[in-house]
Amino acid sequence: MTTFLRRFASAATLIAGISAASSSMAASVPQCNGESSSFVFSGGSQGSIFRAGLAAGETASFQYSGNFLEANITVSGPVQPTFLCTDQQSCDGLTYTATQAGNYTFTIYGTTQGRSQDEGQLQLTANPPTLNTVTASCTPASTGTDDDAEAKKTSDAQSGASKAAGATSTTAVNTAINSALNGGPGIVATQNGVFFSTQGQNSDTTFWGAFQGRKFDGTITGRNLEFTLGGDVTLAETTRLGLFVSKGKADLTIGGVSVTADALSIGPYFRAGIGQSYDITGFALFAKPDYNVGGTTYKATRRAFGLQANATYALSGTEINSWLGVRGFSEDHPAAGALAAKSIRDVTASIGTKAVFGQDALRPYLSVAAEYHNNVDGGVRDTFFSPRLGMGFSYTAGRGQLNVDLDGGKVLSNTRDYGINIGYSLNF
Incomplete structure (x- = not known):
């Protein structure tokens, strides 16, 4: 029963994140502002959310550290919810390029050994431990300068x-x-x-x-x-x-x-x-x-x-x-x-x-x-x-x-x- 409730709470968190991302669109054209977050997975099954406004051509990337028994990343927002990877090997080093401007939500799911003090909850730290972490970031598109155009x-x-x-x-x-x-x-x-x-x-x-x-x-x-x-x-x-x-x-x-x-x-x-x-x-x-x-x-x-x-x-x-x-x-x-x-x-x-x-x-x-x-x-x-x-x-x-x-x-x-x-x- 405990395991069932933990997984139910995790799923509810993911659904809430996807719903919030789908309904919160900025009035201006979304673009990456250099957002970066590190998520700690300290035991059991856990879901984390990384949100970023991306212009067409901008990218979001993900790096894994530690040992994940299960791992996957989905993307939603201006696109239909889609799995981007299904294990640690394919998720580590993943780069996603936005095909259109929008507010994107990336749901990061993982299972690790041990138990988390706050199971099913997002943990964000300024200096996360090197064990069982996922770092997500976006890269702004190069807009060029007047000097570049002149050159x-x-x-x-x-x-x-x-x-x-x-x-x-x-x-x-x-x-x-x-x-x-x-x-x-x-x-x-x-x-x-x-x-x-x-x-x-x-x-x-x-x-x-x-x-x-x-x-x-x-x-x-x-x-x-x-x-x-x-x-x-x-x-x-x-x-x-x-x-x-x-x-x-x-x-x-x-x-x-x-x-x-x-x-x-x-x-x-x-x-x-x-x-x-x-x-x-x-x-x-x-x-x-x-x-x-x-x-x-x-x-x-x-x-x-x-x-x-x-x-x-x-x-x-x-x-x-x-x-x-x-x-x-x-x-x-x-x-x-x-x-x-x-x-x-x-x-x-x-x-x-x-x-x-x-x-x-x-x-x-x-x-x-x-x-x-x-x-x-x-x-x-x-x-x-x-x-x-x-x-x-x-x-x-x-x-x-x-x-x-x-x-x-x-x-x-x-x-x-x-x-x-x-x-x-x-x-x-």
Whole structure:
């Protein structure tokens, strides 16, 4: 009978606790205020109540000490009463995450050896003994600070600038090299700038230069300018090997943060002809760009490459220039100020065709390309397809050729790039 009455009193305590928790809801949104309680189980069967207001995402945790013959924890309040664990092993170290805001009640039941002086009653002490105790506490959700938000905005600006500046600089060098090695500008639809060359029909040595620019519109706004110089020599009848140096400057605004990137790049390049109509070009690039991200300055390390197959042929009186290529870059950024160290990787595959009309000095053209972008920022990957369209004309007079074109596409999934090209090549 005594055992029956003890268990009845314990059950009544649990039911009363659940009922009280269900009916007492605060007017404001409940949240954890760092509540923590330790409950002593000094013998027999006992139930204890831990109450905490929790916002969605906040947690309550439980730690056990001693030896419990029986143990379980139930949760109630804004959720249906549910068992969270059924023995000491599963209850010890338990963490419950609130799925919605509310005043939660956690009923902690346990059976231990010995007899309690006040059986069935809650015992709360400031310094409980280490034997047969349960400690319950809640953890407030991290709400962040203005400094945290500003640091994230600056970090996002750093990533966006790296992607835009790195990709555009790599594309500019790729364009300039292909223009130089194939007798003039325009064979690559992404060209944008001014090109000149000393290459002639029988030149063993060639020197060339290109000035190219690109504007951005979207999540990233601003521009990137690139000036490239190069020279190459003939190794065999259809093989050339050269070196280039390129100076690039990007001025960007991303999420209200101003970013500049200034880089001096160097590297080798080559061209290998296959018959009269085909060739393969490639390059490698190395740079240490200087970044200024919202006032934080540092040097990054950039490596890039490009490999492209080109074909030129006639179709019903129209000259067709086609290409299939892949280019990419990687940038390693050190920790600086509030910015953590990070690595950015980008690879772009492209396929395209340019149709040049007419046989006279003035020759208009249209170009179309498809690009696949694969970008990795830390562990976050962004992939997308985008078209690139171009149009313009070339005008040949003597040893010189003037090219004017307009092209546009996407450099990032949320940023467009476009520009006007005015190019001139001079052969000696």
